[in-house]
Amino acid sequence: MEFVAQHPILVVSIVKIVVLLFVLMTALAYLTWFERKVVARIQSRLGPLYVGAHGLLQPLADGLKFLFKEDLTPPASDKFVYILAPFLALSLALTTLALIPFGPATLTILGQPTNLGITNSSIGLLFVFAITSIGVYGVALAGWSSNSKYPLLGGLRASAQMVSYEVSLTLSVVGVVLLAGTLNLNDLIYAQSGRWFHFIPRWNVIPQIVGFICYFISAIAETNRVPFDLPEAETELVAGFHTEYSSFKFAMFFMAEYANMITVSCLATILFLGGWLSPLSSAWRWPLYLPGALLLIGGVALVYDTAILQRGIARIQLAVISVGALVLGAICFIPSVMPVVQGPFWFLLKVVFLLFFYVWTRGTLPRFRYDQLMDFGWKFLLPVALANLVVTSFVVLVLNR
């Protein structure tokens, strides 16, 4: 107890970690629902529909199913590494999110000023890349330890692809670092405040549009998503590196993939889209009411849906959700809460937009061939990222004269 009293920052950090983990796990589950719904719409289908209202209980059902499946371990596998691999993949994917700042506001919890993020490291960006760079092990070791042909090929492909695209991923970001002159994620966002001609926000997407495009393409490849999902190309490799995995170990790889998607989108938001900064002028007062108002409108729409369209269990479930949305919306109007929710509101809006873009890409593009993937990474993306870096550093040098 004395130890805890001496280190209040530890207690606050642990509380923040628990809250973030809870929110993140829910977000991961509903990201799968979001993806299935959006892809279904793109392909003129309805998507998950029967489990709960609008299929909203589908992620829960999937989670339970994963838990109750038989957990097989191939007899010829390397037991220790086989179990270690999914743990590595998931824990590294989750660790990165500890570095993401979700808002500018400083709250005082237990007499300890805390920001809306777990840490605020002076070289946050480098740490994010450090952790993503060891994320390869989860996939590579899973492929090797299964002691089976398809996983091995998938693991090799995945590690080669991730190592290749990591180069252009990192290089595309250096332009932003040069413009801001810092590696701290908070300072990187503050460097983007202000406006050109009084109305265009000074976000890095505009001067660093080439960097942004390079970053996003490499990020899709880095997270092994369509059109770069060669490591798990089901037509050639069954399921790639996680062919032999079942039950919750498979679910851990699945969760790691979605957590990586969220991390990459958060980072793109911070580096290129101005993080938590609002695109609307700070002179206006009405944008302050926006988060609450949107939640209230959503809640009213859900109430209508509950009353008119839904039947049975779905009705009860949707009623709970709509009451929750209405209460949250009302809370957002409390004067002391209003400034706190602004940052996270814009941040989450941008992240959801990028995640939608991810899913949109998946629904639109076919898969690359492996040699095309490598050619594209090394012969196109890397030179473009390098050229962007050279031009940016030249411009920064001239402007600072």
Added chain:
Amino acid sequence: MTLPLILFFACAAIAVIGALLVIFLREPIHSALALILVMVSLAVLYLLLGAEFIAAVQIIVYAGAIMVLFIIVIMLLNAGEEERTNLSKMARYAGLPLGIFLTLDLVYWLSHAALAAPAATGAVSTESADPTRDLAFLLFRSYLFPFEITSIVILIALLGALVLAKKDS
């Protein structure tokens, strides 16, 4: 016991145990994993010293790049368990005495350096707002020439590897 001290002893113990495991584990992949463990715990030790940049670079370069290469090579070669042999003549008559001598040498100098250490580090450590910036100034101002020479050496090594790899075709 303060928190940094507890962390230091934990990570130092992990680093030493990991280093021993690298030698004593028989499966090459397990040895490589133990080596990664050593690298990561060293990075934590750098963090405790306040050298955040070095810690991040340690993970990115060693754990994230070099060890990935090791792992891929081991996976591709599908190397089995290592075989144990008895000491060769060379090892018995030259290697063993030299090893023992060097260990004693190390112990001797370390036990003497430990007494002088606090004064030395006290002189070196300068409190700075941004250690990363200081490091950049050192690398690109004071030691620019050796830094560039290093990059040329690495480039030459890269070209050499390319030439060797292209030989057959």
